Amino acid sequence: MEKLYKFLKYTFIILWTVFIVAPFLWAISTSFKDFQSVNSKVTYIPWLDFEPTLEGWRVLVKSPARGGVDIVEPYFNSLFVTCTASLISIVLGTLAAYALSRFTFKAGFVRNNDITFFFISQRIMPPIVLSIPFFIFLSTIGLLDSLIGLVVVYIVLLMPIAVWIMVDFFNRVPKELDETALIDGCNPYQAFYKVVLPNSIPGLIVAGMFCIIFGWIDFFFAFILTFTEVQLLPVKVVALNSSITPWWSLSASALISVAPLIIVAFVVERYLSKGNLSGALK
């Protein structure tokens, strides 16, 4: 019985691992192929099944005029929009979360929980519902197809995440901490900045990582609110998909686009194993 259970357990996680890794392996293999090895029959292993070439990867560094794919600019656009929006969301979200965790608000029937729910419920909003008014709004004020316009929209996407994680986190930071600081003569801002904040680094890191993940992987807003001036990475790669781009350069650009965030998986795991995340995510 014990043995059977162990066998099932390992079979399950190994199968799941294969499932997770399969598309990556396929993409890596495809990125080294050429026309012959994609279109004649399905091939898998370089050297054994087909002769690998670097053509797919070379396209990424060529200039667009010479048949290359310009991925550097979208890369930096994505990086800029994600980081700016995450930073603003974290700062504003953390302040609001601190207020919601420490003070009581009353306005008519509205209580703390309702305000927290208002923040978090913004995630319910389907992107499409917002994108049509934003489309008209941004084009009226001339920010359609611009980085600033995207940052504004991404704040709506990311602030709920920051508030959600930080409220739970602050609820776990003992209240005595700020009370002692206040007795020692700090004003409320100093108490927050000098005492509570330094004790909230793990929460801030988790919130930051989640904002970066959800900012980086967004496609829809970027797709609708930008055209030619500004292109974000996901939009660029999807545009490649619909054009006549061959599979090998498609795979190479896809791989290079998802690579940076995979590092985040290692960071998340580290925090998980140290037990810091359990408090922040519940």
Add this chain to the structure above:
Amino acid sequence: MNFKHKYVFLFPGLFVLIGILIFPIIFTIRLSLSGWNSYTPEMNFIGITNYIRLFTDDPRFWESFFRLSFLSVTTVILQYIIGFALALIVWREIKFKRFFRVIFLIPMMTTPVIMTVIWRTFFHESLGPVNDLLGNLGVEPILWLSDPVIAKFTVIIVEVWQWTPFMFLLLLAGLLSLPKEPFLAAAIDGASPFRKFVYVTFPLMAPISIGAIIIRLIEASKIMDTVFVLTSGGPGTATETSSFYIYIKGLREFQMGYAATLSFTYLVIMIISLTIIAKVLTKLMIKE
């Protein structure tokens, strides 16, 4: 503590969010009462004509809505079962624990649309590896993307791949934060692993499970990226979800007024149904 300070903390975030959102929401409601389209791109007032059209003469929207419900509920159930199983396995000591934890997290860090671009080549019906490998086993080529029924399952497979890690992460973080005492007590009583799960782990995890399921349902109801790249809602309308249909009406056919009607109705339905689901789940899983 002084009365004023709390507003200094709360208001910047609250007002920025309200400031960004207030216009779109009011505008959507107003737009839904207009006949804005590519012929008359102006904010005229046509009353509730659009709403009458939606409720009496637009089966395609309701079909897309039920399809969306089917897709999101199915994927979230699968994600919950698989994610919980994975989390339980790597919660305890096993070989290469940290390696597996990292691997199980990776898909949620990857951009859905970009991975879907790869999935498209993966499920390609003549040049993709899936049909080729199955072909070696003597299976006839499967129409992953062009059969109306199978295409739905292809979307589900991709969604499960993409988002099970999120469920896994929330549930594992929950498991790691559970108190130790109930497990010790169960161990002293000599409970079998199965009974331990049913009487200790699962009840303790109920609140966390509800949170995780609701968060995933909210996110899953927005399925759009995957469908957009994988099948473009096709074949026909076989994988068209509400968001995708609104997108077609609004930004392809430029029936902005009608699209706003769809958006607003959809939003109201979502808020009501998610609230009901949250209430029902809480009742089902937490027995007082």
